[in-house]
Amino acid sequence: MLKQIKLGVSSKMNGTAFGEGMRHAAVLCLIVGEDVAPSILLTKRAPHLNEHAGQMSFPGGKIDSQDKSIVDAALREAREEIGLTSSGVDILGYLSPVATSTGFYISPVVGYLAKTPRQAMRQLIRNPAEVASIIISPLSLYLDPNCYCRAVYKTKTGSKTFWEIKNTNPVVWGATAAILRQFCAIVPSKN
Numbered sequence: 001m002l003k004q005i006k007l008g009v010s011s012k013m014n015g016t017a018f019g020e021g022m023r024h025a026a027v028l029c030l031i032v033g034e035d036v037a038p039s040i041l042l043t044k045r046a047p048h049l050n051e052h053a054g055q056m057s058f059p060g061g062k063i064d065s066q067d068k069s070i071v072d073a074a075l076r077e078a079r080e081e082i083g084l085t086s087s088g089v090d091i092l093g094y095l096s097p098v099a100t101s102t103g104f105y106i107s108p109v110v111g112y113l114a115k116t117p118r119q120a121m122r123q124l125i126r127n128p129a130e131v132a133s134i135i136i137s138p139l140s141l142y143l144d145p146n147c148y149c150r151a152v153y154k155t156k157t158g159s160k161t162f163w164e165i166k167n168t169n170p171v172v173w174g175a176t177a178a179i180l181r182q183f184c185a186i187v188p189s190k191n
Contacts, residue, residue, distance in 0.1 A: 001139070001187055002035040002112065008186030009093030009110045013070055022105040026073035027060030029095065029110045029179060030084070032120045032136055039117045040139045040180070043081060044132040044170060056135075056172045058108070058179065059084070070094075074109040082134055083125030089113055095182045098175045101160045108179045141168075142180045143187055 030041040045055050059078040067073040075086040095108040113120055117136040126134055142165060151164040151173060163177035172180065 001038055002031065004187045005031060005038075005110065005183070006092050009095060011093050013094045013097075013107055022099065022103050024063045024107070025061055025104045026063055026067075026070045026077065026107045026109055027058035027179070028074040028078045028084075028089075029058055029108050030078070030089070031092070031110065031112045031139065032115060032117050034116070038112075038139050039136045040142065040183075041082075041113075041120070042135045042137065042172070042176065043126075044135065046128065046130055046132050049130070055174065055176070056168075056170055057176050059131075060106070062104075070107045071109050074107075074111075081127050081130045083123075083127070084113075085123070088115070095179060098178045100175050101155055101157070101162075104175070106175055106179070108182075139183065139187070142172075143184055145181070145184045148177065148181050148184070 032039045032041055041059070042056050043059055045057055059081045060074055061077040063070065063073040067076060071091055075089065078084040079086060089111040092110045092112055095110060098106045098108070100106065120136060121134065124134055147166045149164055149166055150161050152159050152161050153173070162174045163181055164171065164173040165177050165180065
């Protein structure tokens with residue numbers, strides 16, 4: 001499966017032009033574990049954050065002026081949020097950027113950590129100021145395109161329609177679901 005992911009991601013970041021007033025962000029879509037049955041790392045954002053509090057997400061955040069690239073930003077944010085050491089991460093490529101209704105333009109960086117989920121969890125250190133929990137789940141849970149649906153959520157500016165993944169607890173929706181949905185095209189479900 002890892003070979004399919006490597007072939008399916010882009011070797012260059014596409015669509016780096018983003019709308020006026022949008023804040024550029026980078027996230028790390030970290031694949032963990034074996035080639036045959038890889039897992040994906042998600043975080044549950046801390047409940048006290050100003051934006052996207054309590055939501056499921058990938059480690060990541062706004063690109064800062066000191067970041068030399070999107071990859072640097074994604075790895076820096078992963079280090080700050082979950083204590084991930086970037087030296088163990090193999091960058092595989094990029095997924096298509098996702099724009100949010102809250103004004104973020106998210107560039108997903110796909111990385112691989114050659115550790116079992118248990119080994120990875122032992123080395124990670126959650127930053128409680130940003131992350132409520134770290135979750136590593138089998139990627140196969142997100143590969144069935146039939147588990148994605150459109151759902152309506154109330155936002156500060158009214159109701160909006162977002163992608164949601166059925167039967168996830170906690171619920172995975174919005175930009176995180178849209179990014180995970182891209183994996184369905186790369187690695188088709190065996191169902």
